[in-house]
Amino acid sequence: MHSALTLRQNLLENLQARTWRAGHRLPTERELSEQYGLSRSTVRRVLADLKGKGLITQTVGSGTYVSEEVGVALAQIASSASPLATSPAELMSARMVLEPAIVAMVVGNATAADFERMDECCEKGETATSIEDFELWDGKLHEAIADAAHNTFIATVFQRMNEVRAQSEWGTLKRRTATPERRARYELEHRALVAALRDRDGARAAALCLEHLTHVRQNLLGY
Missing domain, CATH: 1.20.120.530 (GntR ligand-binding domain-like)
Known part of the structure; x- marks a missing residue:
């Protein structure tokens, strides 16, 4: 059983490492829920946080994708973090x-x-x-x-x-x-x-x- 924090950090790591680039389709809520042993509502909350930061986009009936502006969003996160704000x-x-x-x-x-x-x-x-x-x-x-x-x-x-x-x-x-x-x-x-x-x-x-x-x-x- 993982935590919401672990899920968020793993998703961020994939984005920061450019493993997932702009337009990449993320696993579904159900897949993430099963993989991390989290409820769908918890997964949804983590994804909503990333969406709010401009890192991902969500389209009803299509799925969750890495935002076209992911580079800008990551730069903003990095610039707002203190030197020791490391997870x-x-x-x-x-x-x-x-x-x-x-x-x-x-x-x-x-x-x-x-x-x-x-x-x-x-x-x-x-x-x-x-x-x-x-x-x-x-x-x-x-x-x-x-x-x-x-x-x-x-x-x-x-x-x-x-x-x-x-x-x-x-x-x-x-x-x-x-x-x-x-x-x-x-x-x-x-x-x-x-x-x-x-x-x-x-x-x-x-x-x-x-x-x-x-x-x-x-x-x-x-x-």
Whole structure:
């Protein structure tokens, strides 16, 4: 069972990525309802919101289509958003592209001090007594891995990503989906990833990184 928020974010992602271009016919209300496990009225409300923003058009008896003015509408949405107005779905999409991609740089550039910092983040996360503290050290671990690439631009990007993770929407979603079993799995995945990086095994580290992020996305967003 997904939420209306997940549906809205997925539809927006298809529009923003230009997977759906002007004139593209969207799935029907019934198809979206079945796919996301939502009521038809909820799907209708999400579509009405997108229509109100000029992203889609609806024709009775024909269907729902991407607006001819979708580019303008997306630009208006982007310009009105604050730099950190990033949804959890957008953050996860970025993480799944960026984090595995920097593994080769980390493998090539990481120092003994970098690995000590990663170990410390793992230990602090494992001994955290609240989901908030665990999430803090989880974020710090991924930031430490990024810093180990020793590239100023990448370090800055990951600092921004952690700022997004500090937003209330991400925290609320993390708390709502957190279980002891999932946390234990994340801890094991963190340790395995750090071990692969320390072994300078880029292929294994990249695969473990993507696998970990896929689990996080599934737990948080349901897909």
